[in-house]
Amino acid sequence: MTKMTQKKKPLFLSWLQLRKERALLLVAIAGISFADVLMFLQMGFRGALFSSAVEFHNSLNGELVMLSGRSRALISLDRFSERRLYQAAGVTGVASVSPIYLNAIQWRNPENKEIWDIYAIGINPEHQVMNVPGVEANREKLREPDTVLFNLGSRREFGAIAQRFESGESITTEINERQVQVQGLFKLSPTFGINAYLVTSDVNFLRMANFRRGGLIDVGVIKLKPGADVQAVLAAMRLRLPNDVKVMTRDDYARAEVAFWNASTPVGYTFDLGVVIAFIVGAVIVYQILYSDVTNHLPEYATLKAMGFRDRYLLIVVFQESLILAALGFVPGTLIALGIYRITNIATMLPMAMDLGRVVFVFVLTAIMSSSSAAIAVRKLQTADPADIF
Secondary structure: OOHHHHHHHHHHHHHHHHHHOHHHHHHHHHHHHHHHHHHHHHHHHHHHHHHHHOHHHHHEOOOEEEEEOOOOEOOEOOOEEHHHHHHHOOOOOEEEEEEEEEEEEEEEOOOOOOEEEEEEEEEOOOOOOEOOHHHHHOHHHHHOOOEEEEEOOOOHHHOOHHHHHHOOOOOEEEEOOEEEEEEEEEOOOOOOOOOOEEEEEHHHHHHHOOOOOOOEEOEEEEEEOOOOOHHHHHHHHHHHOOOOEEEEEHHHHHHHHHHHHHHHOHHHHHHHHHHHHHHHHHHHHHHHHHHHHHHHOHHHHHHHHHOOOOHHHHHHHHHHHHHHHHHHHHHHHHHHHHHHHHHHHHHHOOOOOOOHHHHHHHHHHHHHHHHHHHHHHHHHHHOOOHHHHO
């Protein structure tokens, strides 16, 4: 046997062994695909959690954000005096400041009259506070009394508002028993804690949320002058302001939100644990398949050893089998996951989307999963002794 033949033989032999037991091959592919789908889903939900949680944060039109010192996340805000925001306006380098009111209020579905909590965002319509196309395009309409912009990403329990508005229908409903009119649409994805948003003016917000009083705000957006040093302004602001408020960059604000969901709630841990469990399930399936294959073909492996093939050669055969199984199971697993992502996005409006980084990461996990299983299964192969079998 030539050296060239010896180099080609392991892969050829691996494929022949897998193809011979076609039922076992299909079971292995299905098992790996199932594990891959589970990993994709856990990562998809985790990614949707984080990306939806920071859409509001990333939309803010300012380099710095002010919050109460006791605020933790968008669903765990504390209010602070608006005066703090105007104190920050006196720091050198600040171009403008804008207060934002946030609160859950009661929205009445205009179709079936059911009442649902909706998350209201109150902004000053004189300022471009949010870089959301629908909000900016309809900002002037918010100057009118009792007008709101409705979220395209809202779930169906709030009514078919977007479809009716786009068809030209005038939509009037009640918020906290106050009649309001929908004057436009915008898009923010719902989160794991917020089912829907609406945007209105700060004046309208205080009318609708009559349990709130003016002067206490939830978020302050600080826009700097062109060329201003963000870190220098931030440091000066922190020296000037008392510790009942905290100021951070917009990016740090988004990172703090992700950290809250990942570390302060069980949600992030649950999805990480789901990936680990899926990995273990896949590893067990591949191990069972490879162990059965090695056991069933033990006489053949012993014959090859008697012919002079070393253990290393036979180990390569088994490892190649594991990688072939990983590749064959990964393709249908990815396609199935893409379909489930799409269905989940339509059903929940969560931003479930596949990206190249996730695909590569799951493929690497699949290869490690299969190789680890092969490493355990080949221990049986190392005990194959021609003298014992014949």
